[in-house]
Amino acid sequence: MSDLNDNSLNINLLKESVLKRLSESLDKANSKGWRKLGEIVKSDKRFKVSLDDMDMCSLKVLEIDGSPSRTLLKLIGDKGCMLGDLVEFLQIMDQTDALQCLKPSGIQILVQPLSVSVIAGHNLRLSCCAVSASHVQYQWFKKTVEVPNSFSADLVFSPVQVRDSGFYICRVNSGNTYEFSHWAQVDVLDVPPRYGLVSLVSEGRPKVVIQPQPQRLLVGDSLNLECGAIGRPLPQYQWYRNGVPIKKAIKRKYTVDLLLPEHRGRYRCEIFCNNERTWSNEVDVIIENPCHPEMKEKRISPEISGAMECSEDDFLTNEQDYSFEKPYATDKVALLIGNLTYRNHPQLKAPMVDVYDLTNLLRQLNFKVVSLLDLTESEMRNAVEEFLSLLHKGVYGLLYYAGHGYENFGNSFMVPVDAPNPYRSGNCLCVQSILKLMQEKETGLNVFLLDMCRKRNLHDEAMPNVMLKVTANIVFGYATCQDAEAFELSSSGFTNGVFIKFLKKRLLEDEKITVLLDSVAEDMGQFDPTKGKQALEIRSSLSERRSLTDPIRPGDYSDPTQAHNLLWSKAHELPENRILDFECGVQIKMDFAAEFSNVLVIYTSIVKKPEEMMSCQAHITNLPLDLDVDPKLMNKETLEETGSFLLSGSVPQHCLYTRLSSIQKLKEELAFTVCLQVLFNTLEDLVQWNMDVNIGKPLTAKLDLNRPTLKLNCPLTCHMPHSPSTSPSHSPASDCRFHSQEPNFPQQYANPYLNVCEPLHGAVGGYRGFQMHAGHTYQYESMPYSTFLTPPSIPIETTDDIDDMQNEFMNSLQLYNHP
Known part of the structure; x- marks a missing residue:
C-alpha cells in the first residue's frame, strides 16, 4: 500500500518522487507557498521553526536547483512532523495542489x-x-x-x-x-556454457559461476579480480584479502589501479543472497619486484620507471612467493544425514538444527552439499552410494551423521530410523566400510564427523573386519569418546548439539582441519554444563596441511563423472515458482523453499482477485501417497504449524504453507491439485475450481534413493597400526549428551532450564541451560536461533546513484505520462 495511507509516517520517509512534486508545488505558489507553510508551522510549538530557519530556506533560491520548500520540509521532518500533521497544515492553507500530491493513489x-x-x-x-x-x-x-x-x-x-x-x-x-x-537491477553474466551448470537458480541461494583467477603481476600494474554469482534477489559481494574484508570492495569486480608490494596476498569474495552466504575460490595475487633478475627484461610501467634501488630482501621475498603453493581440491562434496524421528527408539531433536547449520556453512566453503533427514536403511545406503560416486582423485569428501549409533570392536555404526529394537550391525551402516570405499577413490581429504553414541552394543556380537589401507588425509571427529554414551539436552527451544554449537564458530577458519578440530575440542572443554561429561575425540592420518577452505581446481573428469556431479547439484534445486491463472480471474502465486534436500515447503498467495468476489481461498490437495503427509498439517497460515521451524525468516509472510518431508520417497513426479474456493458477493454458496499442478521430481527425489540396494556389511575385521580406527586420540576421553524425552518440538523460550535425563544411544542437543539431578543449576549464554536467519544488511550493488537515477527518471516522466 502507498505510504500516503499512513498518517503516522514521518514526512522525511515519503518517497522522493512525492517530496519532489510537493516541493515544486509549494515553490511555485505565492501566497499559499512555503512561506505560508512556515508561518503556520512556526505557530505550532511542537516544531519550533525560528526566523533563522526561514532565512536559511529563503537563501536556497540562490543555489542551482535549490528549493526552499524542500529545505523546509526536511527541517520540520527532522523535528518530528508526520504526514497527518502536514496534511492538516496544508488544509489550513487551503493548498489544494499540494494536497493532491499527498492523496493516496488507491493502488496497492x-x-x-x-x-x-x-x-x-x-x-x-x-x-x-x-x-x-x-x-x-x-x-x-x-x-x-x-x-x-x-x-x-x-x-x-x-x-x-x-x-x-x-x-x-x-x-x-x-x-x-x-x-x-x-x-x-538485472545483472546479466556473460558465462560460456559448460557441462553441469544449473540452468535455473533458486530464490535466495547464490551460485558462483565466475571465479576469480590467480595472478602474477609487477609493482605498478593494475589488478582486476572478478567474481560472479547468479541468484534472486541480486547477490551482494564483499572482497577479502588474507581473511580481512577490504573496505568499499562490495562489487563483483575488484580493481587496484597501481599495485604496491603490500597488495600481495590471498583474495576471495564472500557472496550474500538473503540469509544465504557462499564464497568464491581463494586465489593468490603475487606482486613481483621488477628488480628481481628474472624481471629485468619485463616491461616496467611508466609510473615506477626511473632510478630504483633494490636490496637482497627483494630477491628473498620473490623466491618465497615462487615456492608458495597451497593444497587444493579438485572438488568438494558433502553428505549430511540427521536421523531424529525413529520408529522403534527414542526421538531426537537437535540433528535437524545441526544439519541445517552445517549445510549453510559448508556451502560457504564451496562444498556441494546434500542434507537429508530421517532416512531408512536402504535410503542411507543409496545416499552413501551416490556420495561415493562423486569421489575421485583429489576430491574433498565430508560425511556428517547425527543420530543414534554405537561402536563395536573399533567399528562405528550409524542407525537408520527404521532399525528394529534391538538393532545389530546388519541393520546399520558401518562407517569403516564407507571409509574403505573412499580410500579406493584416491581422494584428497576424507572427513568423518560423527555426532552419535559410541557405547558398546551388547545385542551385537558380530566382529566385522574391514581391510583398511594405510593411507593419508583421513580425519575423524567424534562428538564423544570411545565407549562413551551420548546424551541430548532436554530443551525448551531450538539449538545445536554441543559439538556443532562450537564447530560452527570455527568451521570457516582457514586452518588445517585437525588444528580447527583441536580448537573446537578446547572450546568444548571450557563449556561448564558438559565439562567432564562430553569431549571431542579426533583421529587423524593427515600428512598435509589440508583445510576445508582450500581452493578448488577442477580436474579432468569423464562424462559419467560429470553426469553424477550434475545430478548431485540438482538434488537441492528448487522447482520454478508458478503463477496459476484460474478461469474466474483469480491469480495465485506458488513458491517453493528447501528446508533440507529432502524437505520441501510449498507456499501460496493470492495476488489477483476480481472485485465481485467477497473472499477466496486456495488449498493444496491430492498429494502422492508416497509422502504420507498429515492433512491437518497442510495449508497452514504459519510455518510453525506445518512443523517447519527453520525457514520463518527467509520466506514471505501472509501465505499458506505446506511442508513435505521425505521427498526421497517419491517414486513418480510430484503432482497435486490446487483447489480454489470462492465466495461471490451475489451468491451464498462457495464456488470451487480445481487445477492440477505437476512440478516434476524436486530436490533429492532426483536421486531415486528409494531404489533397492545392496548392503555394505563388514564381514571381517583386521586393525592396522595407526589407522584411523585405532590411532591415538588428540583429545581426552569421556562424553555425555543429554536426551530429551519429548518427541515433539516445544514452544521456543517456554522454559530456560533443561533437565538431564537418562542416557540413551542418541545424539545432539542443548539450549540455554540445564538442571542436574543433584539440583545444581548452570546457566550459559545462548542467542535466539533466528539470528542466523537474518539477512545481512548490505546495499544493492549499483553503478549509478539510486537517488540521482530516481530524480532523472521522474524528470523524464513528462514524456510518458499517458495512462
Whole structure:
C-alpha cells in the first residue's frame, strides 16, 4: 500500500518522487507557498521553526536547483512532523495542489519486481502485480526509457542478453492515478556454457559461476579480480584479502589501479543472497619486484620507471612467493544425514538444527552439499552410494551423521530410523566400510564427523573386519569418546548439539582441519554444563596441511563423472515458482523453499482477485501417497504449524504453507491439485475450481534413493597400526549428551532450564541451560536461533546513484505520462 495511507509516517520517509512534486508545488505558489507553510508551522510549538530557519530556506533560491520548500520540509521532518500533521497544515492553507500530491493513489502493489543476477541466454521474468478499485495498466521502464510493448504485469526476456543489464521499474496506472514499483537491477553474466551448470537458480541461494583467477603481476600494474554469482534477489559481494574484508570492495569486480608490494596476498569474495552466504575460490595475487633478475627484461610501467634501488630482501621475498603453493581440491562434496524421528527408539531433536547449520556453512566453503533427514536403511545406503560416486582423485569428501549409533570392536555404526529394537550391525551402516570405499577413490581429504553414541552394543556380537589401507588425509571427529554414551539436552527451544554449537564458530577458519578440530575440542572443554561429561575425540592420518577452505581446481573428469556431479547439484534445486491463472480471474502465486534436500515447503498467495468476489481461498490437495503427509498439517497460515521451524525468516509472510518431508520417497513426479474456493458477493454458496499442478521430481527425489540396494556389511575385521580406527586420540576421553524425552518440538523460550535425563544411544542437543539431578543449576549464554536467519544488511550493488537515477527518471516522466 502507498505510504500516503499512513498518517503516522514521518514526512522525511515519503518517497522522493512525492517530496519532489510537493516541493515544486509549494515553490511555485505565492501566497499559499512555503512561506505560508512556515508561518503556520512556526505557530505550532511542537516544531519550533525560528526566523533563522526561514532565512536559511529563503537563501536556497540562490543555489542551482535549490528549493526552499524542500529545505523546509526536511527541517520540520527532522523535528518530528508526520504526514497527518502536514496534511492538516496544508488544509489550513487551503493548498489544494499540494494536497493532491499527498492523496493516496488507491493502488496497492502486491508483488514487487526483484533484483536478479542471471546467465546470458536464459529466460528471465520480472513481475509486478497490483490491485486497485478500477482496472490497472502497466508500463515498464529501463532507467528513463520505456521498454517497448511492455504493458503486462510480467516483463519477459526470452532469452536475456548482456545488453539487458540495468535498472528497471514498473509504473502501475489506474484511472488518473499511478504508483511506481521498487527498482529492480538485472545483472546479466556473460558465462560460456559448460557441462553441469544449473540452468535455473533458486530464490535466495547464490551460485558462483565466475571465479576469480590467480595472478602474477609487477609493482605498478593494475589488478582486476572478478567474481560472479547468479541468484534472486541480486547477490551482494564483499572482497577479502588474507581473511580481512577490504573496505568499499562490495562489487563483483575488484580493481587496484597501481599495485604496491603490500597488495600481495590471498583474495576471495564472500557472496550474500538473503540469509544465504557462499564464497568464491581463494586465489593468490603475487606482486613481483621488477628488480628481481628474472624481471629485468619485463616491461616496467611508466609510473615506477626511473632510478630504483633494490636490496637482497627483494630477491628473498620473490623466491618465497615462487615456492608458495597451497593444497587444493579438485572438488568438494558433502553428505549430511540427521536421523531424529525413529520408529522403534527414542526421538531426537537437535540433528535437524545441526544439519541445517552445517549445510549453510559448508556451502560457504564451496562444498556441494546434500542434507537429508530421517532416512531408512536402504535410503542411507543409496545416499552413501551416490556420495561415493562423486569421489575421485583429489576430491574433498565430508560425511556428517547425527543420530543414534554405537561402536563395536573399533567399528562405528550409524542407525537408520527404521532399525528394529534391538538393532545389530546388519541393520546399520558401518562407517569403516564407507571409509574403505573412499580410500579406493584416491581422494584428497576424507572427513568423518560423527555426532552419535559410541557405547558398546551388547545385542551385537558380530566382529566385522574391514581391510583398511594405510593411507593419508583421513580425519575423524567424534562428538564423544570411545565407549562413551551420548546424551541430548532436554530443551525448551531450538539449538545445536554441543559439538556443532562450537564447530560452527570455527568451521570457516582457514586452518588445517585437525588444528580447527583441536580448537573446537578446547572450546568444548571450557563449556561448564558438559565439562567432564562430553569431549571431542579426533583421529587423524593427515600428512598435509589440508583445510576445508582450500581452493578448488577442477580436474579432468569423464562424462559419467560429470553426469553424477550434475545430478548431485540438482538434488537441492528448487522447482520454478508458478503463477496459476484460474478461469474466474483469480491469480495465485506458488513458491517453493528447501528446508533440507529432502524437505520441501510449498507456499501460496493470492495476488489477483476480481472485485465481485467477497473472499477466496486456495488449498493444496491430492498429494502422492508416497509422502504420507498429515492433512491437518497442510495449508497452514504459519510455518510453525506445518512443523517447519527453520525457514520463518527467509520466506514471505501472509501465505499458506505446506511442508513435505521425505521427498526421497517419491517414486513418480510430484503432482497435486490446487483447489480454489470462492465466495461471490451475489451468491451464498462457495464456488470451487480445481487445477492440477505437476512440478516434476524436486530436490533429492532426483536421486531415486528409494531404489533397492545392496548392503555394505563388514564381514571381517583386521586393525592396522595407526589407522584411523585405532590411532591415538588428540583429545581426552569421556562424553555425555543429554536426551530429551519429548518427541515433539516445544514452544521456543517456554522454559530456560533443561533437565538431564537418562542416557540413551542418541545424539545432539542443548539450549540455554540445564538442571542436574543433584539440583545444581548452570546457566550459559545462548542467542535466539533466528539470528542466523537474518539477512545481512548490505546495499544493492549499483553503478549509478539510486537517488540521482530516481530524480532523472521522474524528470523524464513528462514524456510518458499517458495512462
